[in-house]
Amino acid sequence: MDLICCLIFNDILSLMFKAALPFEILFRMGNSTSSSASAPAPVNQIQETISDNCVVIFSKTSCSYCTMAKKLFHDMNVKYKVVELDMLEYGSQFQDALYKMTGERTVPRIFINGTFIGGATDTHRLHKEGKLLPLVHQCYLKKSKRKEF
Numbered sequence: 219m220d221l222i223c224c225l226i227f228n229d230i231l232s233l234m235f236k237a238a239l240p241f242e243i244l245f246r247m248g249n250s251t252s253s254s255a256s257a258p259a260p261v262n263q264i265q266e267t268i269s270d271n272c273v274v275i276f277s278k279t280s281c282s283y284c285t286m287a288k289k290l291f292h293d294m295n296v297k298y299k300v301v302e303l304d305m306l307e308y309g310s311q312f313q314d315a316l317y318k319m320t321g322e323r324t325v326p327r328i329f330i331n332g333t334f335i336g337g338a339t340d341t342h343r344l345h346k347e348g349k350l351l352p353l354v355h356q357c358y359l360k361k362s363k364r365k366e367f
């Protein structure tokens with residue numbers, strides 16, 4: 219799909235969703251239950267999400283690169299947490315926070331074991347080099363060791 223078309227489509231879709239969905243659902247990310255006044259800053263929410271989940275994909279629902287990244291993990295039978303930025307009222311602020319944390323505000327932004335590993339292209343390259351699954355397994359191991367104590 220043409221990238222510019224994709225981006226315009228992304229924005230239209232995002233506006234449609236924002237009009238249709240109630241405020242609370244749009245604002246919340248993950249299991250957060252706080253109201254807009256007391257919601258933690260995007261960077262803190264991102265930190266919490268990437269430390270709670272071995273694989274996190276910051277994505278947009280209409281983005282084919284994002285779909286490819288999700289499919290890669292799905293096909294490896296690896297559970298992942300997706301945050302669809304175009305479904306969040308403050309998705310753009312999350313992208314700003316991701317920019318601060320990773321140097322880019324593009325999607326997908328993928329984290330494994332709390333560490334940023336790159337976008338879709340980087341992730342596919344890591345997979346080709348046989349380096350992706352070991353990163354996931356490192357995280358599983360770390361979490362299972364924590365449970366032992």
Ligand SMILES: N[C@@H](CCC(=O)N[C@@H](CS)C(=O)NCC(=O)O)C(=O)O
Binds near residue numbers: 340
């Ligand atoms: N090489 C990058 C390309 C990322 C990219 O250009 N993403 C576009 C969408 S496909 C983007 O995020 N555009 C800005 C936006 O949607 O906010 C990757 O593989 O992740």
Ligand code: FES
Binds near residue numbers: 219220224283
């Ligand atoms: S928005 Fe078109 S591939 Fe990501």
